[in-house]
């Protein structure tokens with residue numbers, strides 16, 4: 117079977133025009149695969165790498181460097197398609213920095229080195245058939261790049277993908293190219309030979325090659341490594357970097373115990389159950405950067421001796437024939453890794469290089485950092501950090517994972533990351549121009565990030581924070597400041613009917629058993645079940661010995677052959693142990709009753725204590741008293757319950773223009789609507805409330821009214837008189853009485869006052885000074901007073917829940933203030949919430965306010981929302 121399979125693959129490879137070396141290598145791996153090779157390296161067979169040369173300590177003169185570079189070529193592994201980032205062409209064609217692609221930067225790095233050292237330094241790409249054309253087009257921009265006698269690229273070999281069951285080459289008529297795969301980057305050695313590039317390089321006097329990935333911009337052709345290699349006469353050098361906790365995945369080098377050679381153990385080569393050794397960064401303290409240097413003469417010798425088969429360890433990869441379709445058939449791809457060649461050459465060495473030589477772009481998170489101003493390109497086109505300190509950690513949401521999604525969300529460039537330590541984005545906002553991230557930035561649920569926005573904590577400037585932002589507070593700061601002053605309302609024994617909606621302060625226990633006596637659940641006859649045991653076959657007649665109604669206390673006993681007429685809820689008389697329903701009898705009132713069926717013991721008997729036993733906790737502390745709680749409390753004998761008292765709110769409007777509703781208006785006068793609105797809102801929140809007659813714009817009148825109010829109020833709400841006008845009485849009268857007047861970054865509701873007045877015996881009485889505009893007053897109550905009242909009553913949650921709803925029409929908002937718009941929210945056919953903003957969003961639109969059933973929230977840094985965007989809404993008719 118397998119011979120046939122191998123033959124089938126070999127025939128295909130020949131037909132495709134692949135050379136004998138490529139086929140020999142394929143045969144070599146095929147045999148290993150057939151023999152069950154997994155290519156694993158058990159921990160017991162290796163030792164940690166031990167001490168190695170560090171690049172920092174390599175001393176090289178300019179002459180040595182130039183001499184080494186003059187015999188070196190740069191070879192880039194450029195077959196990558198960037199599928200992980202949702203790309204389908206050459207990954208290196210992606211624009212990565214300053215408008216340049218990876219390939220542009222690679223070309224410019226090579227040109228800069230040539231100029232600096234006066235060397236020829238050829239650049240050759242190892243392409244796959246899919247990356248060649250696109251890549252060469254980019255390199256064509258650099259006419260000086262090609263070197264006489266050398267191509268700019270060679271194409272890596274291909275091999276058939278194999279079916280896992282019989283190892284036959286897979287067939288995929290939908291896209292026959294997908295039947296082929298590159299045999300891993302370990303194929304570079306074979307491809308160098310089969311393409312003729314190895315001979316061409318040696319002919320030109322190029323003896324060394326630096327091989328690295330094209331997506332690693334840190335992998336520049338470092339003359340110091342080249343010179344060290346030449347000086348030491350090394351056949352092969354692998355660069356490694358110090359491993360940190362976050363790179364426990366990449367492969368590492370180790371020393372093989374059997375022959376002392378350095379080997380590479382990649383992720384796929386870890387033996388089962390040995391992950392912990394592989395991940396142990398103390399034991400294996402460096403990782404393979406996949407930057408390798410090779411002596412091409414040694415390579416040629418070896419390849420000639422072994423007929424093109426270097427014998428690198430096999431990597432068996434299980435994939436889908438169409439990598440983009442996880443439902444397509446599974447295939448095996450036999451691969452090898454470039455770095456594993458280290459074990460083939462006697463005398464190979466590793467060198468520890470700085471992390472800067474390993475800067476791959478594997479994800480769009482990496483892409484963001486590289487593109488940002490955290491890095492810049494120096495004269496030699498090296499990517500260098502523009503600031504000291506650790507690279508920012510970036511974690512973008514899935515919407516940014518593919519390059520297309522990423523580009524769409526950063527249409528005007530990526531944010532400034534120079535002062536950023538971390539950036540996490542949840543959701544998928546589009547970023548504006550000139551956005552700056554500072555410190556740790558978390559973006560959660562934003563719809564867009566405005567031009568020039570500064571995200572994250574600003575370092576506190578030497579000048580005072582108040583100077584920085586005036587006396588403006590955020591909504592959350594203001595609410596927090598208010599809540600911090602509040603203690604729960606005192607508790608009081610309260611009649612049940614007055615306790616509705618209040619929170620029970622202490623566990624309540626039952627005073628009785630429930631039911632407190634055995635009783636009947638049916639109208640019928642109390643009997644001994646045994647008396648009816650024969651009724652199944654016909655009927656049984658029982659003698660009626662009495663009658664029990666609900667509320668009776670029967671003194672007789674029901675004996676065998678006897679029955680007592682009984683009503684629902686009536687106590688079961690002595691001797692009886694079951695009830696037969698009246699429907700199952702002839703219904704006789706006296707004499708004998710004919711029973712047409714038997715009943716089991718206990719039928720229709722509600723036993724004592726079945727529901728509640730005396731002394732059990734029936735209502736725990738913290739429960740909110742509702743109709744059902746009241747039923748239970750009453751049933752268990754409680755007339756009062758200890759609850760947190762209902763705070764008493766006194767509402768006081770200010771303004772000389774105000775007239776009581778119902779009274780005629782004079783010129784310039786208006787009806788006072790805030791008083792009744794705030795009263796209703798307070799009662800709706802569970803408080804008791806009263807309206808104090810409005811006062812005019814006179815400090816003395818206001819203070820006199822308040823002197824009276826504090827004798828009975830637990831909370832005072834005023835409306836009006838808190839802004840900048842000449843008659844803003846609340847502000848002028850109370851600013852020296854312990855009330856703070858602040859601006860809150862919200863709309864409506866910017867001007868706010870809050871503080872504690874002193875009541876009888878020094879009792880603190882919170883006073884909310886709300887703005888006079890009716891909508892502002894309402895929204896302020898919602899956002900600040902309602903949570904405060906609920907805190908006093910110990911009701912939770914204190915704030916209404918935010919729910920997502922889709923906006924049906926767009927809205928505009930003030931930047932820098934959280935806007936609470938009014939909307940009518942309803943449920944769509946799909947069950948989601950939709951919000952229709954009311955027409956009048958000004959602070960004086962009472963009619964539109966009354967139409968709305970919800971507030972929608974526009975965050976501080978958003979100035980415009982379009983139809984279809986999702987906003988948070990507060991449903992005003994829901995408690996939570």
Ligand SMILES: Nc1nc2c(c(=O)[nH]1)N[C@H]1C(S)=C(S)[C@@H](COP(=O)(O)OP(=O)(O)OC[C@H]3O[C@@H](n4cnc5c(N)ncnc54)[C@H](O)[C@@H]3O)O[C@H]1N2
Pocket residue numbers: 769770771773774786787788789790791835836837838839840841844864865866867886887888889890892959
């Ligand atoms: N120069 C400035 N003027 C205003 C500012 C500002 O920053 N600079 N802020 C504006 C904002 S925002 C608001 S909100 C209001 C708050 O004003 P006041 O709290 O001082 O309220 P009044 O001026 O007394 O009244 C405002 C408005 O509301 C009507 N009103 C007052 N009480 C009632 C009531 N009980 N029932 C119905 N309507 C009432 C009153 O007639 C006014 O039309 O200040 C802005 N101005």
Ligand code: MOO
Pocket residue numbers: 862863864865866867887889892959
């Ligand atoms: O903030 Mo005022 O409350 O805009 O109307």
